[in-house]
Amino acid sequence: TYEKVWLAASMVLIVGFIATITYGAVGPGVSMISDDGGSIDPSEINDDERFEETGVTHVGGNEYEVAVLAQAWSYSPDEIEVPAGSEVTFYVTSPDVTHSFSVVGTNVNTMVVPGQVSEMTVEFDEPGEYGILCNEYCGEYHHTMEGTLSVV
Template sequence: MHVHSYEKIWLGLALGLILLLIGSVTYGAVGPGVAMVAADQPTVDPTALDEDDRFAEPRVERVGENEYEAYVVAYQFGFSPDPIVVPANSTVTIMVTSRDVTHGFEVVGTNANTMVIPGEVSTITVETGEPTEYGILCNEYCGAAHHTMEGKLEVVPQEEFDASNEDGDGDE
C-alpha cells in the first residue's frame, strides 16, 4: 500500500500535536508553582471550628513588620469576617477553611484563588498596594444560593487599620 507524501506530513503533524498536548497536560499537573492543599498544613475539624484557636474568631492579626495573617471561614453562603480589612502596602497570608461544603475563594481582579475544602486549610499570600476594595467570590458551586456568595477585601491606610484594631474590631 502506498501512502502519499502529504498524508505522511499530516500524520506527522497530528502525532506531534498529540505529543504536545500530552506534554502540556503533564506539565500543568506537576509543573513548578502548582500546588494543592499543603500536606504539611494541620487539618481542622469542620464541625468544631469554634474550638480551633485559628478559626474560632475569624480575624486579621499582625505577625511581623508589614506582615499579617487573616483567618477566614467560608460557609453557605458567605465568608467570615466580611469585610476582611487589611492594611495597605503589606503582605497578607490568608488562611481559609470551610465549615460545611467545598467552596472557592477568589479575590476578584488578582491571581489570588484557591479551593476551600472542609477540614483542610488553604493558604494564599497577597501583597497589598494602595488602599482599594476587592470583591471576593466563591467560584465552586456550593448550593442553591451559590450565586449570592460574595464578600469584600478592603485595603485601607495603615492608620485606619490600626485605629479599627484599637476599637476592638480586630487583633494586633
C-alpha cells in the same frame, strides 16, 4: 538518534510550562508567596485557634493574618481591610461543603474544602477595593456568597 531530539523537545516543553506558571503567579500589585494546606477535622474547626475568632490579626511589621470561614452562604468576615504595603496570609476553611475563596483581580483563587485549611500569602502594594467571590457551586444561594477586601 531521534530519541535524543524528542527528549530535548520535551524538556523545552516542561521548562516552558514552568515559565508560564511562574509568569502567571505575578499579578498587578500582587505577588504569590506560598500556597500550602493544612488539615483539620471539619467538626473541630471551632477548636482550631485560628478560627476561634475570624478576621484580621496584625502579627507584626507589615504582616497580617486573616482567618476566614467560608460557609453556606457567606464569608466570615465578609469585609476585610488591610493597609497598602502589607503581606497578608489568608487561612480559609469550611465547616460544611466545598466553597472557593477568590479575590477578584488578584491571583487569590483557592478551593475551600471542608476539613482543610487553604493557606496563601499575598502582598498588597497598592490601595484598592477587591470583590471576594465563591467560584465553587455550593447550593441554592451560591451566587450570594461574596465579600469585600479593602486595601487602604
